[in-house]
Amino acid sequence: MTAVDIIVPCYNYGRFLGRCVGSLLVQEGCDIRVLVIDDCSTDDSLATAQAIAATDPRVHLVAHPQNRGHIATYNEGIDWIEAPFMLLLSADDVLAPGALARATRLMEDDPSLAFVYGKAVKFTDEAVIAAEPTADPAAAVCHRSGRDFIASICGKPENPVETATVIVRSAIQKRVGGYRPELPHSGDLEMWLRLAVHGDVAEVEAVQAFTRIHAHNMRHGYSTERMLGDYRQRIEAFRLFFERGADGLADVAALEALARRGLSSELLWAAIRTFEEGAPREAEAMRNLAVAAFPPVTSSSLWWRLRVRELLGRRVWGAVDGMRRLRPSGGAP
Structure with missing residues (x-):
């Protein structure tokens, strides 16, 4: 057997x-x-x-x-x-x-x-x-x-x-x-x-x-900080893999960029949700981590969706977003 x-x-x-x-x-x-x-x-x-x-x-x-x-x-x-x-x-x-x-x-x-x-x-x-x-x-x-x-x-x-x-x-x-x-x-x-x-x-x-x-699951060991902890660990996992464990793997640079881009995009989506839920400092921490993971993300539309919210501030953005949601569908842009 x-x-x-x-x-x-x-x-x-x-x-x-x-x-x-x-x-x-x-x-x-x-x-x-x-x-x-x-x-x-x-x-x-x-x-x-x-x-x-x-x-x-x-x-x-x-x-x-x-x-x-x-x-x-x-x-x-x-x-x-x-x-x-x-x-x-x-x-x-x-x-x-x-x-x-x-x-x-x-x-x-x-x-x-x-x-x-x-x-x-x-x-x-x-x-x-x-x-x-x-x-x-x-x-x-x-x-x-x-x-x-x-x-x-x-x-x-x-x-x-x-x-x-x-x-x-x-x-x-x-x-x-x-x-x-x-x-x-x-x-x-x-x-x-x-x-x-x-x-x-x-x-x-x-x-x-x-x-x-x-x-008491270890998977519950890590809130916004818990979410950031998860992202930091995943970023580090990919870093260590590509640095130490990927010998012989083809297109390593392209695969690493793909992973970092994906993690960065996830972080920006999470930052947008976090900002809209009333936690701008936590959203900023997510944004900073997204940039650290993949610096080119600062040229993405997702990055600017977050930055517009941050630059306007939560109160002004809330008013603008409320007006946008009230606009009839099919109306003037």
Whole structure:
């Protein structure tokens, strides 16, 4: 059977850990090993992990005496893997039935694939998992070259891939190395780009994982400042990728410009909304970041849409915009 190593980083998710690991141990068609890494949790995570490991020899455990953070924990797991394929699954998420067999079958049949991903269903109630159909052996597959995958992300510079669904070819993961400490909130985006330099990518039209939504998700870790934080991290992810991870990729300058232009445009749209919602200082911060990301944006119509609002001021712009909205359609311009 195909061997898959699975890394389960855990910090204060003891209440979810049993459900997560249980979804791995029932996977069929694969020979699995699970490494739970407890990052010095202050809840019952360690005790829960110890109890699980004691009942199944496929489950291994590492307990940190001090908290090392999620990036270091991920990379420790990557160093541990030995199987041909690997998965990184947060302890609050759940793998869908058949997910491993579905992905590894594709990768065994096609050595060009660097990784396979699929759909993720967000949930708060466990009933969602039972109700969602997942066993679809004939699920459609979209196969793209690594470069086409990278170009699609640069064209729409956001992360389209949920980590919980990604099965990676371990040899390529080892080749590109671990997650970057500089990217605590966008390391996965940069990782998909890096992996795609070294192989093709397949997307399965099937549910591969369930991602739990709750108050303590790391994805909620970052308001206007939160939005700015997200943009800063994405800008940095693309910068580091093109600076350090894109060797051998054709048309690097054009792809980087495409990503930076897209991020800059997103920021200007966000700045316009933020200005109109009554937060001109925050809008200015977004504008400045847009320019830093892609200086030529200052010649765009979108830039001037924002600047007209800022130069008029919110009160005058509000009056002008109100008159504009009252003008009958089809009237004089």
